[in-house]
Amino acid sequence: MARILLGKIGTDAHDTGVAIVARWLRDAGHEVIYLGLYNTPETIVAAATQEDVRLVGISFLGGEPVYLSRRVREVMRAHGLEDVPLVVGGVITPDMTRELASIGVAAVFTPGTRREVLLAEIASILSSQAANT
């Protein structure tokens, strides 16, 4: 079980999805640090560093998920967190999903993702990460 940071970046305030994911992860035994709304890539990474998390998840509706995810990855790299997996959720097109994969996002969860699928994917990402460190 792991420490996981979740939050939203930018001005979007639609948080039903991320609130439910936070609860799923907690019920599965993870420790979730929920940063809520109105964060920047910098505040997300500062908290990830401070809380020493093993995975970061960010959630989007509208907004530019690819641009912002790339920014988060850059800031993470600048703070030595390049090995911490980044997952993304929200209203994301198939094209964007492909682009996110190419910038190193570990998983993308779109609306309607089932709980068991999400938990299994996160578990798999965490165990690969553990195996690699």
Next chain:
Amino acid sequence: MTGEKFFDSYLAGERPYDFKTLSDIELDRVYGDSSSELPGEYPFTRGIHPDMYRRRFWTRRQQSGFGSPEHSNHRLIYLLRQGQTGLNVDFDVATKLGIDPDHPLCEGDVGLQGTSVATLEDMERLFNGIPVDKISSTLIAQPPASAVIVAMYVLAARRHDIPPSRLLGTIMNCALTQLVGPTLAANTHFFPIDFSVRVGLDVMEYCATQMPKWNVININAYNIRETGVNAVQEAAFALALASEYVTHLIKRGLSVDTFAGRIGFFTAAHIDLFEEVAKLRAMRRIWARLLRERFGAKEDRSCWFRTAIQTSALPLTAREPLNNIVRAGIQTLAAVLGGSQSIHTTSYDEAFALPSEASHRLSLRTQQIIAYETNVVKTVDPLGGSYFVEWLTNRLEADTLTLMDDIRARGGFIQSFKDGWVETQIQKARFQNSDRLESGVHPVVGLNCFQDEDAEPPNMPLFRIGREMIEGRIAYIRSYRNNRDARALDASLERLRRETADGKNVMLPVIAAVETGATLGEICDAFREAIGYRFTV
């Protein structure tokens, strides 16, 4: 259709050209027996007008807005050409929150959930070529940004010699429900809630006295519902909040009949067709009684529950998105059978992006097919008298009134929001919905039943706009700030800070500030300075 004729047709309205079924059976205006209520008669259960769609169809009012004002202007004109009959302009979240496009928080968002507007010339470009005294426009913004949006709209119209008294439309203007519904974090970060409520009332007061054809607020019950609460909660929260605004305006010295007819609602049409029809009938009855019995409204018009409707996005899926066309069609039918004044049919690609031109057009066609082909418009409140629908209407009315009484006992909706009670209801509802979806108790075709694992996602054109749009807006606002008379601007912002701090109605100093070239962000910063509030990023 071109030019004047095009916009005159909005004012003329559309209606069926006869009242016959497909088999030539002539239909009456309304059906019932001697004990039935009648549409157009208090308490308006069966409809606020006696003839409803026999006289005039609901307004086709699809929301739109993205990118720069120029981008959005093109889409507005496109929608009008495709048969949209009212405009519905959504602003991006930065605009709604009162921050300019170059603020670091919105670097990834500008122009992406709505149109980016920060200046008066932005507003002029947005409505370029659109006669705002001939077609009504809904402007989606909440206080305090709504004060700036109204000021810009009024000034832009004045430049075309249209006075405020001739403007048609609505400012959404609700401090608690307009952003994403009444969640605490969303609505209390950028301004204290009391300040937002106060500015909202300032805007309502200004519009009620200066703009007789303008709606001063829409309570956004749609957003309330989209948080996951049920139909009773949607109705009770919306009506409780609305009645609080009425109380506040009366406290400010306005008589109820001078503004109540300019209060509107924006409700959801979910997919339980009969429940949604009954909910609307119940809300009409409750609102009418509230206005007459509690607030003493004399005019019938003050008692009308007038609502715009959006088909709820909650039932729509990312899996097998074409199924959403069916869902939205049924939901649109519910809105029509429920007697809505205007409808936005959510596009089938809702789970992926803003509507493309194609999906936007299909939404319009959905409404046009119902209006022109199905004949459901040819008699008023066709489901009235159904044993089931009358029973369900009464039941929803009773449950809603019980919840409204509960909210009142807690000190009202705004107090309940501040106390975290509303937040608790929302979190409970969200988790319950999620559990029901996971367990299959709540079936969703293609998602937790009848899934086709091999189904290829359809090849749909999806809306996407390039990064250059955001960079363009950032460049624009930076260069804009360098081209103004700094002294006049500073003086107007100083006046705004002073009058805000003194508790005066903010509209006149906001209008003056916009006239000296202040941006939306600068005005909202001045608000915060006046009340000594800062937000952290």
